Amino acid sequence: MLKIGLTGGIASGKSTVLDFFKKKNVPYIDADVVAREVVDLGTPGLAAIRELFGDTVILDDGRLNREALGSIVFHNEEKRLQLNSCLHGFIRQRIDELSTMYEEEEAPAVIYDIPLLIEGKWYERLDTVWLVYVSPEVQVHRLMERNGYSKEDALARIQSQMLLDEKRPFADVIINNDGTPDELYIQLEKLWHEKLLPLYNK
Ligand code: ATP
CATH class of the missing domain: 3.40.50.300 (P-loop containing nucleotide triphosphate hydrolases)
Incomplete structure (x- = not known):
């Protein structure tokens, strides 16, 4: 069973990514x-x-x-x-x-949805880490839009956590969510076909 750790940062798109795999019926554990x-x-x-x-x-x-x-x-x-x-x-x-x-x-694979995956060293117990990444500018923008924060508040929230750029070295797969939802979807379909579907067809 492939143990996939899924992580990200505030408003990076982790829930959106998880929803895609939920629709494919990949089991998940919500920390x-x-x-x-x-x-x-x-x-x-x-x-x-x-x-x-x-x-x-x-x-x-x-x-x-x-x-x-x-x-x-x-x-x-x-x-x-x-x-x-x-x-x-x-x-x-x-x-x-x-x-x-x-x-x-x-189950061929399970997704571990763990917000503090890197900080809590959960990756030591998992097979692979998938990071939903957005650049700092996009992260600020999405957070302001979703939560109605001012730029200062959004920056303060982001800076109170481990930054996505600091998480990158721990990831085996980087899902870049800077683009449109369609651009995200294309990457997720590719991951599904290349990394997961072969496990289901074994
Ligand atoms: P948190 O952990 O803070 O709850 P999250 O990482 O789970 O956030 P989402 O809730 O999936 O992030 O996404 C954050 C916001 O950005 C949501 O409002 C979502 O609809 C929007 N969003 C996600 N991906 C995109 C995209 N590619 N383009 C535009 N908006 C997006």
Whole structure:
């Protein structure tokens, strides 16, 4: 089973790319969904957070109080790192379980949709990394358009993350999304035919 890590930067087009492969019925694992699942009511993940941060981060109904947790870690770097390393373990475990499930189903390929794929060194566990790249000018423009940000706000958001140019060296495949949706589509069809379809026809 080919494990493909799909990543990008804010507003680079990762969801648009993933939608293409969803339509081709390529299975995928969404790290954002997993990150929510592992702190659901009654999970060991939620218990670990309660242990670390106390009852103030738990709502009356027993669920996670994201706002309270957010304001604790926003003001405290050490706590933020503690939270991240605690969650990372649970997320990794759940992603491994889902991988095993797809392996047992003999899926030819799975896409790992992980926003912090490079930062979290997920590529060490995957076979190939596909980066949805846009140049800085296009990224600013798309972010302003999609979110209604000013240029300054868009730049600040982009600069608070690892830059796409810094991610490039980690990628095996660069999907360039500077052009039109049609130009993107042509690259994706090519990837589908060259990299994925042969695995399905084995
Ligand atoms: P985020 O991770 O920030 O949610 P993303 O990387 O998943 O973003 P998308 O939501 O796929 O990015 O795309 C960002 C915006 O750019 C969307 O509004 C999308 O419709 C638009 N977009 C994507 N690709 C193109 C393109 N080739 N031409 C014009 N607009 C595009």
